[in-house]
Amino acid sequence: MSAIVWIAAGSLAAWLWLLLCQGFFWRTDIRLPARTDPDDWPSVCVVVPARDEAAVLPASLPSLLAQDYPGRAEVFLVDDGSSDGTGELARELARTHGGLPLTVDSPGEPPEGWTGKLWAVRHGIGLARARAPEFLLLTDADIAHAPDSLRELVAAARTGGFDLVSQMARLRVESVWERLVVPAFVYFFAQLYPFRRIAVKGSRTAAAAGGCVLLRTDAAERARIPDAIRHAVIDDVALARAVKGSGGHIWLGLADRVDSVRPYPRLHDLWRMVSRSAYAQLRHNPLLLAGTVAGLAVVYLVPPVALAVGLAAGSAWAATAGGLAWLLMTVTYVPMLRYYRQPLWLAPLLPVTAFLYLLMTVDSAVQHYRGRGAAWKGRTYTRPDTALDES
Template sequence: MIVVRVVAGVALLVWAGLALCHGGFWRTGQRLPPRRTPPVWPSVAVVVPARDEADVLPLTLPGLLSQRYPGRARVVLVDDGSTDGTAAAAERLAREGGLPLTVTSPGPVPPGWTGKLWAVAHGVATAGEVDFLLLTDADIAHDPESLTALVEAAGERDLVSQMAVLRTETAWERLVVPAFVYFFAMLYPFRRVNRPGTRTAAAAGGCCLVRRTALERAGGVAAIRGAVIDDVALGTAIKRTGGRIWLGLADHVRSVRPYPTLGSLWRMISRSAYTQLRHSPLLLAGTVVGLALVFLVPPVLTVAGALLPDTPTCAFSAAAWLVMTLTFVPMLRYYRLNPAAAPLLPVTATLYLLMTLDSAVRHWRGRGAEWKGRHYSRG
């Protein structure tokens, strides 16, 4: 019983530390920095890697082409070996007018590169001598003022990245998606990412405005060519070479890609979970223990303490569960979901634990990360 009380007390201390001393990871107020009109509007190229995206381009590409940007801008869509008519769909949409569109193809992927980053590198090369590059995914929809807002917010920064609002239309999406962003912020607290001089660095791959000279100083896209989690790798490369970066939540940038079932969400998360742990069995074991202690112990010992009854165990665990719940409420509010669902976070954490284990098993079986027919056994 003493051991159980100690475990409950440790869980409470961990949650108190996370809530008070972990960069305010649970806060959702990190939005675009104050906007300032530049004296001269920089030139921008929007680079969109697209692999079999003909079905989503009608929902996203018109928004990019209709950007109301005062400076010189163009869109480069890189058809990454698509077989569904992605290039033709893009060219058809471009006939409706808007920013100039270039559709190009990078050719076969060289050894050591991921397909997406090879496409991005080709798009960057095609863009030529521009001041900024907006790297955005084909499933990301931008409001017409998105590019202007990003450039105005950039100022002297070298990378401005927004985590797009993800879809939460089905019950499974509402259960899993807000926790996905919450866990990402727990790994990479936005305030620490945005603070110069700290080692914490990350970006959100769906929307990254990067200064071309800073990208070149970091070694270009080639410096991260094998990264499966390319957004974090990009943010790290820019910050490590002296660049100023900013990461926050979006209001007018959203993903239209559906993940309607648990299976689709499972595949989306498990394909890179073990890569996040650098394929380390030791880190995997630590993650399993950590998830169990932080997310599963509080509700389990709350119920056990109430049934035994053991008042100290129940009180410590319930307090930890309460802190956990309160830190999750802002994310649910950001997604305009019912805060009453916040106590269910341990359920979602259990799913993430199982997804992480499944990701490791896939790696050990040689299947590794997979995306649209491509497999990456190593990160």
């Protein structure tokens, strides 16, 4: 029993450290910072990379075209080799709904060393550059924006002097598997990249949420976006690192009125979402994979196991340490469940979700070594993810 007691004590110590020393990652009150309307509204170009997005475009693109923005703004949708009529559907939606001007174009297949999304973003930024915008809004084709989204983002960037303002879109949570997995996905992301630290100048923590990134054009040029991150599978984090690394001031928080409309009804859908990039997050490093698996086990799986073993074997120390660690885990997860308007009885089930993520991470590595890499919409990227290209 001494071994389980010590392991449980280690898990409890880890949770005390996470609770107090990891940037209060579990709090969900990081929303758009204080802002005032500028006297002159800068011009903005919205760049939307899209590949086979006909299923979600009717719920997302009209929200961009309907932006209530006082300055000059237009939308560039870049059709990344779609086979489902995404480009033509976008033109039809613009004809039907009106609103901001829309340009639809396609760059063709990406060259060697580029991911499809970043090649599309590069093309969209190139089209936008002719308009000389002060800001670029990079947003995914499955993201729906409230009518004042662009206005609020620009006001926040101008007021706070930010070069990058990003919001973590509220993901869809309707199916049973979405309820179990999605809030935990954001919870784990915030644990890795505490939002409070991201906005601190000089801190090493940098991240963004690729679904909604407002970026100053001159900051993009200084950071060589997107060329410097052209083969990054986890492009949003790579983008934030590049901007912060070039001296930019960045901010990331949770969104109130920016939503993902993409459904993930089955476990298989969520599994693919996580596993396609999990091993890239670990830089395709077997040692980091082993450390991550061990860390997930100690932090998330040990508490309920220690509680059960302690109660069964009559070890008060193991049961107490495991129970307290599980309690801290549960309590820190409650704010995220409230943010997603989910029942609080899901909180004690976080170890189950963490076990699923552990399996997804291992599967991501297995797929990599089978030569399948990060597969997404008919493309496979086998080159290791790189945050910054030094060439």
